Structure formats: C-alpha cells, structure tokens
C-alpha cells in the first residue's frame with residue numbers, strides 16, 4: 076500500500092524528517108506517536124501533497140505509483156485521505172456543496188456514476204447520522220463556526236464519504252469529548268477492511284483502545300526511534316517520550 | 328505596474344477626435360432633428376464635446392483610464408437593417424424570462440417586435456426615446472429638464488449630441504414598476520458606436536425595479552456610451568441592477584447620474600465580466616434629508632480587460648446614508664479600478680458614508696487600483712473607507728484539492744464564495760440569482776470547469 080524509504084524533508088531550510096522509512100500493507104493500522112514538533116504533521120502533509128516542503132532524499136510508493144509525481148487532487152482520487160489536524164475554514168463555500176463536489180470528483184475518477192443532488196443527500200444523511208452530525212451543520216459554510224470537535228467529526232464524515240484506501244488521521248482524537256471519541260472511532264473502524272490501511276497519528280493511548288493498531292511507531296526529531304505492537308502505546312503512556320528521544324523532551 | 332500613459336508627455340489634456348465632422352454629417356438625419364430644441368441642444372453638446380475632447384489620464388477623474396485606443400477606431404453609426412437582421416438570433420439567445428416588461432435594444436436602437444410592455448400599471452409611462460422624439464416632443468423636453476444636468480462631462484456631451492434612442496420611464500407618485508432593458512450588440516458593417524439615453528423620473532412614494540443587461544452576439548468590436556439620468560422623488564425606492572457582459576473587444580463608457588429626494592432610497596448593483604474597457608461611473612446626489620444610496624459592484628476580469636468603477640456620492644442634506652462596495656476578481660493582465668469619492672457638504676450632519684474596495688488577484692500581472700476618498704465639510708458625520716487586495720488562500724486551495732477537487736474547480740469554488748458573500752447584500756432574491764448567473768457564466772467560461 077505505502078512504502079516510504081529514506082525520506083528527508085526540509086521546511087524553510089530546516090530538516091524536519093530525517094531518513095524516515097515506513098512500510099504499510101493493506102489491512103494494517105499503524106499508529107504514529109511522538110512529541111510536539113517531531114514531524115508527524117509534516118509527514119502527513121508531505122503525503123497529501125501540500126506545498127512548501129523540500130524533499131531532499133527518499134521516495135514514496137503508494138499503491139505502486141510514485142506518490143510525488145501526483146498532484147494533491149490525484150492522490151485524493153487515488154484513495155489517499157488526510158484528516159487534517161487543523162481543518163481549514165472556508166467562508167462562503169457550503170459544506171454540502173463541497174462534499175458533493177469532492178465525492179463526485181472521486182467517483183468520476185473511479186469510473187462510478189456521479190451522484191445527483193437527491194442521491195447525494197441520501198448518502199450523506201446516512202453517514203451524517205452515524206456520526207451525529209446535524210443537518211444544520213451541513214447548511215453552514217465549510218468549518219466556519221464549527222467547534223473543534225465538530226471540525227474533527229466533519230473530517231471523519233468526509234473520510235466516510237470518500238472511502239479512501241489509505242487514511243492518514245492527524246490527531247483526529249484531539250478536541251473530541253469522550254462520547255465523540257467513541258463515535259469517531261466507530262466511524263474509523265467502519266472503514267477498516269483488508270483492502271484499506273490507516274496511519275493514525277495521536278498523542279493518546281485512548282483512541283488506540285478503540286482503534287486498535289497493528290503497529291506503533293515512535294517518531295522523535297524526524298526519525299522513527301522505535302517500533303512495536305500495540306503494547307508500545309501503553310508503555311509510552313506510562314513513561315513518556317523521554318526514554319525514547321534520549322533527551323528531556325516530554326510528551327504533550 | 329500602473330498603466331503607462333502615452334499622453335503623459337503631451338501638453339494637451341484631451342485626445343483629438345473626428346466626431347465633430349461625423350456629427351455635422353449626421354445632424355439632419357438623427358431622430359428628432361425636426362424639433363428645433365433637440366437640434367440646438369445637440370449643437371451645444373457637440374460644441375461642448377469638441378471643447379472638452381476625450382478625457383486623457385491627466386484629468387483626475389480619468390486617471391486610470393487610457394482612452395487612446397478608443398480614438399484609434401473609426402466607429403460609425405449603427406445601421407437599422409443590420410440590427411433588424413439580428414432580431415431572430417437575439418430572440419433565440421435572450422428569451423424573455425420574467426413577467427416584467429422588457430425593452431430590447433439592438434445596437435442601441437429600440438426593437439419594437441422584441442420589446443414587450445403589456446399592461447403597464449396606471450400612472451406609469453415607458454416609451455422609447457426615438458418614439459418620444461417623434462410623437463411626444465413636449466413630454467420629452469420636460470422630462471430631460473427634470474433629470475440631472477450632465478454639463479462638463481465629455482462623454483455625456485457626446486451622448487447628448489448623438490443620442491438616437493433609449494427610453495423614458497415616468498412613474499407618477501405611489502406607482503410601481505418592474506422593467507428590464509436588454510442591450511445587445513449585433514454585427515454591423517464595421518465597429519459601431521451608440522449612445523443610449525435612459526431618463527427616469529420616479530415620483531414620490533413610487534417603487535421601481537430596473538434590470539439592465541448589456542451583451543453581444545459574439546466577440547464584436549463596438550462602443551456603447553449609455554447615459555442614465557435618474558430623479559427619485561420623496562421616499563421613492565429604486566433597485567437598479569445591471570449585468571455588464573459586453574464583448575471582450577467592446578468599449579463601454581456608462582454614466583449614471585441620480586438625484587435622490589428626502590427619504591428616498593437608491594440601490595445599484597453591477598456585475599461586470601465583459602468589455603475590453605468598461606467604465607461604470609455613477610454620480611449620486613443625496614438632495615433631501617434621510618436619502619440613501621447603496622452602490623455595489625462585482626467584477627470578474629481576465630486577459631487585458633479593464634474595468635473602471637468611478638463613484639461619487641454627494642451628501643447635500645442631513646441624515647443621508649451611502650455605501651459603495653466593490654469587489655473584483657482579476658486574472659491574467661486584467662486591471663480593475665475603484666475610484667470612489669464621498670463628499671459630505673456643509674450642513675449634511677449625521678451623514679453616514681462608507682466605502683469598501685476588495686480585490687482578489689489570481690495572477691501576479693493583474694492590477695487593482697483602489698482610491699477611496701472622503702471629503703467632509705460637516706462636523707457630525709460617520710464615515711469610513713477601506714481597501715484590500717489579496718490572493719486566493721493557499722491553505723483553502725490545498726484543503727479542497729486534498730479532497731480530490733481539481734485546481735480549476737477549487738479556484739472556482741473560492742471565487743464564487745468571494746462573490747457570493749458580496750451578492751448577499753442584494754436584497755431581492757430573484758435579482759440576486761440573476762446577478763449570480765453572470766458570475767457562474769464567467770467561472771464556467773474562464774476556468775473551463777464543468778458542472779460540479
């Protein structure tokens with residue numbers, strides 16, 4: 076599914092990811108944990124194709140293709156989804172219009188029939204109900220005036236509608252209350268399947284109780300300093316990051 | 328990146344033009360030439376124009392408008408046969424869609440068969456200018472005297488000399504009218520110039536909704552120089568909406584002059600996507616206490632297009648309110664101008680004036696010149712102005728693209744959002760949707776995005 080090899084990335088002349096490698100197979104869930112500023116969001120943005128990053132070394136193969144040869148929209152259409160740590164507010168663009176445009180762009184790319192307004196409303200209502208998102212919210216403009224938790228739930232809704240092969244969830248749990256966390260986790264688990272994979276970036280063990288990972292990686296200062304099974308997350312929760320990073324940096 | 332003025336070095340404040348000779352040749356054939364007062368007005372107007380000349384950029388009012396290329400084209404008067412030959416196509420391309428009455432002008436000439444004025448309400452008169460010259464000389468004379476004078480404005484003088492058609496709209500007190508004016512440019516032998524005159528007198532307590540659309544059958548070269556003079560009686564209400572979708576090779580120099588009596592309200596909103604050069608000049612005088620005007624515009628331009636919004640509002644009485652809000656989207660080498668002036672005269676206490684210009688530049692070569700000005704001679708007023716220029720937000724673009732939306736569609740969504748927000752100020756929903764139509768057409772054509 077995803078093969079990251081020796082990836083080094085700089086921003087504004089500063090090296091953020093350093094010789095980073097990660098291999099994700101279909102059906103797997105990988106958790107990435109690590110202190111603030113260690114490069115987790117940078118990794119997720121580089122995968123999604125945001126501008127402003129210098130890729131100084133390494134390669135990324137996504138479903139057999141050179142990921143960096145694809146524009147951001149092509150990555151999305153090929154099934155890569157990033158749930159943003161900070162979803163962007165877009166005043167004036169209606170949430171429903173946006174979702175319909177996105178879903179149809181992806182359906183078209185997959186050779187599926189585009190939804191008309193009625194079909195789309197029906198599909199959206201189902202997914203929306205499952206995530207406890209009100210119809211009123213969808214009538215607002217995109218993410219504008221949404222609470223932190225509402226924005227995160229809206230990201231999950233988008234993921235549910237776009238049905239990606241590889242989902243990168245960047246701190247989707249932060250800002251969610253306990254009930255919302257369960258709802259979001261259900262949304263995430265609903266998408267788990269042998270054809271799909273996920274990279275779950277989080278600071279907390281709690282999400283991983285619901286979305287149980289196959290692997291946990293600790294990212295510190297742009298490198299994977301340790302990988303293990305789900306019990307690694309528990310160990311981190313107990314000891315913090317200091318034992319892994321080799322300096323005084325602590326977990327958030 | 329300001330446009331370089333080729334006149335800058337010349338001493339002359341105007342550009343030489345052949346119109347006096349053209350006028351002399353046409354003088355005896357223009358409609359109304361048999362009315363002596365019309366002809367003497369025209370003579371005076373062409374003399375005034377010859378004196379003033381086509382304004383150069385050294386004239387403050389025309390600072391951002393280079394009219395030199397306009398002087399290089401030999402514009403001729405439109406031919407009625409050519410206009411009639413286009414009738415079928417106009418009917419097909421621009422079917423009458425609403426229940427309101429409609430006047431259709433082809434190359435500036437009223438087309439009777441395409442125009443429809445079923446059952447005007449009692450107390451309302453709408454008539455073509457050429458028709459009025461033929462049958463209603465006295466009414467025309469009193470009407471032209473009732474609306475604001477247009478002295479000192481070169482292109483208004485040219486309009487006064489050559490005006491051949493247009494319309495008179497007269498509302499008796501407390502009457503109501505909704506009317507559409509469609510101006511279509513059609514192929515003629517060469518580039519034509521036409522000078523429509525619209526004269527509106529809305530009596531006290533009357534309500535007028537006027538929608539104007541200016542468009543063309545193809546990428547024709549022509550010059551439309553319309554002058555609209557409006558007089559609103561006490562507490563009259565006028566909503567005046569305009570789509571300027573002229574050909575990309577056309578010139579439009581539009582002047583609207585409005586006087587507003589006590590308690591009356593004038594709302595004007597223009598969506599402009601057309602023209603090689605288009606000037607939208609509006610002069611408003613708030614003459615009575617509590618008069619208000621709301622001037623708005625949205626323009627979407629590309630290529631070498633130039634749109635010049637020149638606004639002037641005079642608060643001549645107390646308790647007046649005025650807003651000027653213009654928002655533009657500029658791509659490629661397009662040039663947008665907002666030159667807005669609000670003058671609060673002595674005694675116009677408690678005036679409330681606001682000016683805002685916002686532009687979205689889609690290309691590093693696009694230019695926006697914004698010059699909001701306030702001149703205040705009263706001490707108890709509330710006035711503000713602002714101007715911003717920005718680009719599409721990179722974070723927003725990325726968010727949309729990360730959801731599979733291609734770059735052109737993402738731009739289109741963000742531009743539509745920018746304009747939509749502005750169009751929300753148009754109170755009437757049907758009018759708002761009509762104006763939004765022009766925005767959608769521009770987005771579809773310019774960004775070549777399909778239906779989402």
Ligand SMILES: Nc1ncnc2c1ncn2[C@@H]1O[C@H](COP(=O)(O)OP(=O)(O)OP(=O)(O)O)[C@@H](O)[C@H]1O
Pocket residue numbers: 086087089091109110111112113114115116117118127160
């Ligand atoms: N555009 C930028 N310019 C300069 N520095 C940047 C930029 N983007 C990221 N960085 C730096 O890169 C480092 C990694 O940032 P990143 O957002 O990837 O961290 P993170 O692991 O996601 O942190 P958090 O847990 O707080 O979300 C930080 O030191 C950050 O300040």
Ligand SMILES: [Mg+2]
Pocket residue numbers: 115116117160245246
């Ligand atoms: Mg982060």
